[in-house]
Amino acid sequence: MKKPPPRKLHRGHFAFMRALAQGVDERASWERYLRLEGEHVDLRTVRRTIAWIRDAFAAAARREHKPGTARLILLDPERFSAAPALPSLAEFAAARGLEDFSEAEQVEAYQAAYPQARAGQGGASAQPSRRARVIARQLEALRWLENLVAQNPRPGDSVAAWLHPALAExxxxxxxxxxxxxxxxxxxxxxxxxxxxxxxxxxxxxxxxxxxxxxxxxxxxxxxxxxxxxxxxxxAEVLAAVVPAATALVPYEKFVLPAGLDGRAGCFRAPTAACRLRAANDHEAIGAWLAAKGKGAGTAVLSATQRSYRREAERLLLWAVLERGKALSSLTPEDAFAYRAFLANPPPAWCGPRHHQRWSSGWRPLEGALTPVALRQSLVILRSLFEFLVSHGYALANPFAQVALPAQRPVPLGARRMLSIAQWDRVDDMLSRHADTQPGRRLRRAMRWLYATGLRLAEVTALRCGDLARVDAAGHGAEAGSRWQLAVAGKGARRRQVPVPAELVEELGAELARHGLDREVDAASNREIPVLARFDAELRPLSWSASGLYQAIKAFLARAAEGLEESEAQQLRKASTHWLRHSCGAHALQGRDGQPALPLKVVQAQLGHAFAGTTSMYLRAGAGPAEQPPGQGASSGERGEHVRG
Structure with a gap:
């Protein structure tokens, strides 16, 4: 077993020991100089640390052949009683009735009463006690040792050299x-x-x-x-400054194209007069393509589709410049084949955990090798990119036109990626007993809304109270027959109406009232309040980010897996937000106790599927992949784009 590096003495250790030697309160000294060592209320930690510091000091003195200094530092001044405090000359004279005597006579009487005292001008002072002498010598020794052995930390030092051993471990x-x-x-x-x-x-x-x-x-x-x-x-400015723009592995919006590889003179650029895009280089051409995939060129927030498309264009642009040394508009079919092989086996430097945000220095364009399904989706998107560039007169040819797509295996929608009714009931029971705190109630609300409505992650985090409306089921006013519906803007800007159980809306109203807002969810003052609002913000309720919600649900499901049979526990640990959408669709079509099966068209409308055939796949599924349009493999965007985007 590798021996940990020895801890190093820093100036805080010396300052702490000097303070103790001079009688400063132990708690105050610890809080000021050694907070990193642990809590001052943990006296065992304090005592162990003090003992370690004294031993380290003594060892350093012995290395310098100063055994006397080593013994001195190990002495505890508290063992020596302090000399009794002597009265001042004036106090002594008043106590003995000598006010009318001369100062010389007062001093003579004082010295007779206190032989250990030494006369001084205007009074007397005690000779230093043994304790005071030990303290003075210890302080002198500490100053000598500090100049000798105190070190400054360096970037390459082990954390174990400077931090508390338990913390470093x-x-x-x-x-x-x-x-x-x-x-x-x-x-x-x-x-x-x-x-x-x-x-x-x-x-x-x-x-x-x-x-x-x-x-x-x-x-x-x-x-x-x-x-x-x-x-x-x-x-946004603070986050943007974390990683500067560069010609390196950085996101699309920060990637700086080198002058010779920006595409202005790309080998397959169409004549400038024929170009119908306001794009002078490859970076701007990708931006025009992304804008065309959204609701409008001026939108600041990308849709889920735009984020998915940006990811693929971003990867190709980085690869072309950094790995191939070419402009995007100079790529050949041979380059396209090479890029396909690259995605199937990317180098480690290109890969990183997907939870790193785009502002982070830990962001990377890939998590690892793409699965056949994700690789197929990537190639389809890149074909679309170049088709757009060619059709708008920016490029002359599509290098990905002849690249073969991985074979697509038909898989029932939701297969192996949904919860059974029994599993959901277990999760829902745990939610009922979850911590009654603001974050705990928000998590409970989020998971129940996802399961009840079948919304996508991006859709549920974008919800506002103003998206909810009452629907009179009986046609006789908004009393007992009142229901609720959500107006949802889904994929492709398709809008749909999604029913919401009344108890979920009542729960939301109670949370609003708890934070001083109108209990009526559809009140005008609540219109802009997020359904999954974080009420712990200082100024106004804020939306729960998609990545934050995703991670919270993953953590909760991992806890729900504890104590289960391994196969079932593994299923729950793999589950994510999109599994709740699959579960909603499948359970609605199957029906369950007290809830009859819903017609296919109703579930299709609720989930926002463009094709009834997509929804019908839940009938053949026993358990999840991400939904897919006809002719395409499942996109990895549903799985992780909320984090990378």
């Missing part, structure tokens, strides 16, 4: 071995970087940040401002 288990790696992890993941480090909570993370800030100059490593405030409070 947890960081190392999470793959954070050095101080440089620690700062990189914090900057890459933001304020909640510690969530992925078991055993490091918010308070320990705050102490680590304090230590890094205190040593920022000597380390030469800086924790960015985006990592010291909640994500919701970080401005």
């Amino acid at each position: 947890r960081l190392e288990r999470a793959g954070i071995a050095t101080l440089e790696a620690l700062v990189e992890r914090i900057n890459a993941r933001g304020a909640r970087w510690w969530v992925q480090v078991p055993g490091v909570g918010e308070r320990k993370a705050a102490r680590i940040l304090d230590w890094l800030h205190a040593n920022e100059q000597v380390l030469g490593l800086r924790v960015g401002p985006h990592a010291v405030q909640p994500r919701a409070q970080a401005s």
Whole structure:
């Protein structure tokens, strides 16, 4: 077993011990100099740390052949009683009735009463006690030792050399071995970087940040401002500044095309006079294509389809410039075949976890090799890109036109990617007993709305109270027969009406009232309040991000899997938000106790499927892939674009 590196002494250790030697309160000294070591209320930690520091000091003194200094530092001044406090000369004279005597006579009497005292001008002072002498010598020894052995941390130092051993061990288990790696992890993941480090909570993370800030100059490593405030409070400008624009593995919006590879002189550029796009280079041409896939060229927020298309164009643009050394508009069919092989086996430097946001330094264009289904989808999208460029007079040819697509296997919609009715009932029961906190109630609301409505992740996080409307079922007013419907803008800008159980709307109304808002969900003042609002924001209720919701549901389902048979537990651990959509469709068509099966057309309308054949696939499914239009494989966008986009 590899021996951990020895801990290093820093100036905070010396300052703490000097404070203790001089009688400063132990708790105050600890809080000021050694917060990173742990909680001051844990006296065992405090005592162990003090003992380690004294032993380290003594060992350093012995290495310098100063055994006397080593013994001195190990002495506890508390063992020596302090000399009794002596009265001042004036106090002594008043107590003995000597006010009318001369000062010389007062001093003579004082010295007779206190032989250990030494006369001085205007009074007397006690000779230093043995305790005071020990303290003075210890302080002198600490100053000598500090100049000798105190070190400054360096980026490549092990976390175990500077942080508390238990804390360092947890960081190392999470793959954070050095101080440089620690700062990189914090900057890459933001304020909640510690969530992925078991055993490091918010308070320990705050102490680590304090230590890094205190040593920022000597380390030469800086924790960015985006990592010291909640994500919701970080401005777009702050996030954009985390990774600068560059010709490197950065997202499309930050990728800088080199002058010779920007496509202005691409080998297969059409004549400028024939181009009907306002695009001077390949980057702008991709932007025009993405705008054409949305509701309008001026929209600032990309749709799910645009994000999926951007991902594929982004990967190809990065590959063409960084790997192939070519402009996008200079790619040949041979390049297209090479790119297909690249996607099937990308180098590690191109791959990273999908939960890294686009602003993060940890973002990468791929997670790993594409599955045949995802590879097929990527090639189909790239064909579409070049068809657009050719048809609009930007490019002369489509290099992906002849690239063979991976074979497509027909798979029932939802196969292996949905919960059984029994599994959902178990999850719903756990939701009922979930923590009655604002985040806990929001998670419960989110999962029940997803299951009841079959909404997509992007759709449910975009919901506002104003999207809800009462529908009079009986035609006699909005009393007992009142129902609720959602107006949803889905894929392809198709709008649909989705029924919502009244109890879910009542639960939402209770949450609104709890936070001082109108209990009537459809009140005018509630129109812009998100259905999945985060009410812990300082200024106004904010939407729950798609990535935040996704991760929260994954974590909850992982907890729900605990204690189950391994096969069932594995099923729950793989489940995600889209599984709830599949479960909604399949259970609605199958029917369940007290709920008759719904007609196919009703479920198709609720889920927003363009084709009834897509919905009918739930009838043949026993259990999930992402929905797919005819002739295409399942898109990986449904699985992870909410995080990368």
